[in-house]
Amino acid sequence: xxxxxxxxxxxxxxxxxxxxxxxxxxxxxxxxxxxxxxxxxxxxxxxxxxxxxxxxxxxxxxxxxxxxxxxxxxxxxxxxxxxxxxxxxxxxxxxxxxxxxxxxxxxxxxxxxxxxxx
Amino acid sequence: xxxxxxxxxxxxxxxxxxxxxxxxxxxxxxxxxxxxxxxxxxxxxxxxxxxxxxxxxxxxxxxxxxxxxxxxxxxxxxxxxxxxxxxxxxxxxxxxxxxxxxxxxxxxxxxxxxxxxx
Amino acid sequence: xxxxxxxxxxxxxxxxxxxxxxxxxxxxxxxxxxxxxxxxxxxxxxxxxxxxxxxxxxxxxxxxxxxxxxxxxxxxxxxxxxxxxxxxxxxxxxxxxxxxxxxxxxxxxxxxxxxxxx
Amino acid sequence: xxxxxxxxxxxxxxxxxxxxxxxxxxxxxxxxxxxxxxxxxxxxxxxxxxxxxxxxxxxxxxxxxxxxxxxxxxxxxxxxxxxxxxxxxxxxxxxxxxxxxxxxxxxxxxxxxxxxxx
Amino acid sequence: xxxxxxxxxxxxxxxxxxxxxxxxxxxxxxxxxxxxxxxxxxxxxxxxxxxxxxxxxxxxxxxxxxxxxxxxxxxxxxxxxxxxxxxxxxxxxxxxxxxxxxxxxxxxxxxxxxxxxx
Amino acid sequence: xxxxxxxxxxxxxxxxxxxxxxxxxxxxxxxxxxxxxxxxxxxxxxxxxxxxxxxxxxxxxxxxxxxxxxxxxxxxxxxxxxxxxxxxxxxxxxxxxxxxxxxxxxxxxxxxxxxxxx
Numbered sequence: 001x002x003x004x005x006x007x008x009x010x011x012x013x014x015x016x017x018x019x020x021x022x023x024x025x026x027x028x029x030x031x032x033x034x035x036x037x038x039x040x041x042x043x044x045x046x047x048x049x050x051x052x053x054x055x056x057x058x059x060x061x062x063x064x065x066x067x068x069x070x071x072x073x074x075x076x077x078x079x080x081x082x083x084x085x086x087x088x089x090x091x092x093x094x095x096x097x098x099x100x101x102x103x104x105x106x107x108x109x110x111x112x113x114x115x116x117x118x
Numbered sequence: 119x120x121x122x123x124x125x126x127x128x129x130x131x132x133x134x135x136x137x138x139x140x141x142x143x144x145x146x147x148x149x150x151x152x153x154x155x156x157x158x159x160x161x162x163x164x165x166x167x168x169x170x171x172x173x174x175x176x177x178x179x180x181x182x183x184x185x186x187x188x189x190x191x192x193x194x195x196x197x198x199x200x201x202x203x204x205x206x207x208x209x210x211x212x213x214x215x216x217x218x219x220x221x222x223x224x225x226x227x228x229x230x231x232x233x234x235x236x
Numbered sequence: 237x238x239x240x241x242x243x244x245x246x247x248x249x250x251x252x253x254x255x256x257x258x259x260x261x262x263x264x265x266x267x268x269x270x271x272x273x274x275x276x277x278x279x280x281x282x283x284x285x286x287x288x289x290x291x292x293x294x295x296x297x298x299x300x301x302x303x304x305x306x307x308x309x310x311x312x313x314x315x316x317x318x319x320x321x322x323x324x325x326x327x328x329x330x331x332x333x334x335x336x337x338x339x340x341x342x343x344x345x346x347x348x349x350x351x352x353x354x
Numbered sequence: 355x356x357x358x359x360x361x362x363x364x365x366x367x368x369x370x371x372x373x374x375x376x377x378x379x380x381x382x383x384x385x386x387x388x389x390x391x392x393x394x395x396x397x398x399x400x401x402x403x404x405x406x407x408x409x410x411x412x413x414x415x416x417x418x419x420x421x422x423x424x425x426x427x428x429x430x431x432x433x434x435x436x437x438x439x440x441x442x443x444x445x446x447x448x449x450x451x452x453x454x455x456x457x458x459x460x461x462x463x464x465x466x467x468x469x470x471x472x
Numbered sequence: 473x474x475x476x477x478x479x480x481x482x483x484x485x486x487x488x489x490x491x492x493x494x495x496x497x498x499x500x501x502x503x504x505x506x507x508x509x510x511x512x513x514x515x516x517x518x519x520x521x522x523x524x525x526x527x528x529x530x531x532x533x534x535x536x537x538x539x540x541x542x543x544x545x546x547x548x549x550x551x552x553x554x555x556x557x558x559x560x561x562x563x564x565x566x567x568x569x570x571x572x573x574x575x576x577x578x579x580x581x582x583x584x585x586x587x588x589x590x
Numbered sequence: 591x592x593x594x595x596x597x598x599x600x601x602x603x604x605x606x607x608x609x610x611x612x613x614x615x616x617x618x619x620x621x622x623x624x625x626x627x628x629x630x631x632x633x634x635x636x637x638x639x640x641x642x643x644x645x646x647x648x649x650x651x652x653x654x655x656x657x658x659x660x661x662x663x664x665x666x667x668x669x670x671x672x673x674x675x676x677x678x679x680x681x682x683x684x685x686x687x688x689x690x691x692x693x694x695x696x697x698x699x700x701x702x703x704x705x706x707x708x
Binding site: 128129132133135136139141143144147148151172173176178179180181 | 668669672673675676677680684685687688690691692698
């Protein structure tokens with residue numbers, strides 16, 4: 001199981017358990033969170049780039065992985081994703097670099113997996 | 119060794135080594151930290167719920183585990199702990215969700231272990 | 237106009253304008269935020285203490301003011317509110333102290349205003 | 355002097371003094387910071403939206419003002435800017451709301467000033 | 473009243489009130505906080521530079537002012553203080569810059585006041 | 591492979607890949623980051639202590655490891671490094687403690703490895 005599958009499997013499994021706990025505030029927040037990234041005045045690609053950059057400056061590896069996956073799906077290319085990385089690094093400082101390393105690694109796997117599926 | 123034992127073992131071992139280093143400020147802070155959660159004008163359960171929520175919005179997995187253990191000991195039930203989770207998630211935003219997943223997983227283990235001991 | 241009125245007036249005015257902007261995600265989040273602190277498995281007082289402590293460790297003065305007002309309304313006394321302050325200070329460290337000063341000042345005004353209304 | 359002029363005047367004055375202090379690391383960082391938002395694989399509008407959202411989740415009012423000004427200049431309209439606001443609010447949680455209020459106020463002034471100049 | 477006096481006056485006044493509230497955890501923490509910066513294996517100047525840099529990356533203006541005052545008292549010169557500024561800016565990123573501006577302004581006042589006293 | 595080698599290997603490998611991506615902003619930032627800790631008005635030991643303390647209050651384990659390695663190289667002894675730990679713990683609060691544990695563990699390995707090389 002690679003990093004992508006590992007992340008997605010744990011994420012789905014735990015999300016399901018959290019939903020099953022039947023806390024209304026959490027359920028509505030999960031639902032709202034999904035709606036936030038739907039096409040609107042801004043397109044999905046722009047929203048996912050914003051989600052990625054925010055995840056980086058807040059230094060949340062799981063959030064970075066999630067939005068990297070979505071950025072890849074919405075057609076972002078390597079030059080673009082590294083520009084998002086660069087903005088987040090300048091805003092958040094050197095403290096972001098360890099997360100940048102893991103983000104670069106995850107992006108590399110996304111590209112490899114994508115090429116396999118062609 | 120499950121997640122609970124792993125966490126507690128490493129925590130105890132390293133706390134001992136840190137105490138042995140004989141830095142007075144750190145020693146006094148560790149001592150003060152323990153006193154903070156003693157019964158006072160507020161009861162222990164209230165204090166541990168506060169400790170848990172703060173650990174979640176500050177996104178510290180080890181702190182979450184510690185306070186989840188204490189919340190469980192002080193008699194918090196699942197509905198209550200999920201209300202604490204919901205407040206922390208709304209205050210801290212979607213960035214808290216990965217920690218919420220690990221918190222829900224740890225709580226599940228606490229409940230299972232607790233039932234074994236009955 | 238004292239600190240309490242100033243805070244409440246600006247807050248109401250801007251909330252209205254934000255609602256008028258008609259962004260559905262924001263509107264739903266504001267609504268959800270309000271529901272979070274409603275009586276449930278936990279009572280309102282417990283939820284507001286949690287909201288206050290989280291606001292302190294995240295160092296958000298406006299959030300502190302808001303939850304201090306709610307804590308006061310829900311009957312928290314000075315000894316209790318200072319225990320919440322103490323937990324937040326130990327968790328968040330000396331970096332919380334400037335916010336603790338402003339929180340203590342705001343609490344003092346709340347008590348004075350409350351006594352006037354008796 | 356309105357909020358926009360006040361912010362810009364202080365910013366320029368202090369930036370000049372900081373540059374005059376002749377610390378090479380700071381000078382190069384200021385220069386690099388400016389380059390980060392130049393047109394590249396991503397256009398300026400996308401970069402400024404990212405800058406704005408990151409400033410909001412990191413809760414830096416001055417950074418928000420700066421990027422709001424740039425977003426306005428690069429042609430973002432109200433619906434778009436509120437979608438950026440909504441993403442930042444969901445990611446960062448209710449702790450972002452006080453900054454959202456001040457951002458909405460600043461955007462309103464930007465629009466008023468812009469209409470005056472037509 | 474200049475920025476330095478304003479800061480010191482409010483700080484002293486509120487610290488006194490907080491001490492008067494007689495919460496033991498807070499009192500002991502205030503005391504411990506003071507001891508932390510006493511001469512030990514490291515000299516006071518080193519400790520205050522560390523305190524200053526940490527306050528900057530955590531973006532706490534009041535903490536910055538406090539440690540800038542102590543750095544000035546312990547004999548730090550302008551070149552040295554700007555090197556501390558530069559480390560904090562690189563670690564914390566552009567989000568630190570608004571605090572850097574206010575820090576540079578406060579340092580300037582400290583130098584002016586110091587020269588008056590000669 | 592111990593913790594030190596594991597950390598250094600991954601760090602070098604990913605830094606190389608990031609440099610190969612040829613994003614100019616990131617490349618210049620990496621370069622600037624290195625220059626920040628060069629001898630200047632402050633000596634390297636002081637700068638590395640500052641880097642370590644900032645990494646602790648920002649709770650970045652990889653950054654802590656990096657600066658601990660540099661502190662060890664620049665001759666910091668155990669009493670000194672624990673005073674840096676104590677300042678970071680008081681400033682950042684109990685939320686820093688889990689990182690303090692891992693820092694103490696990493697320092698112990700650094701000392702063991704160092705003694706092997708004598």
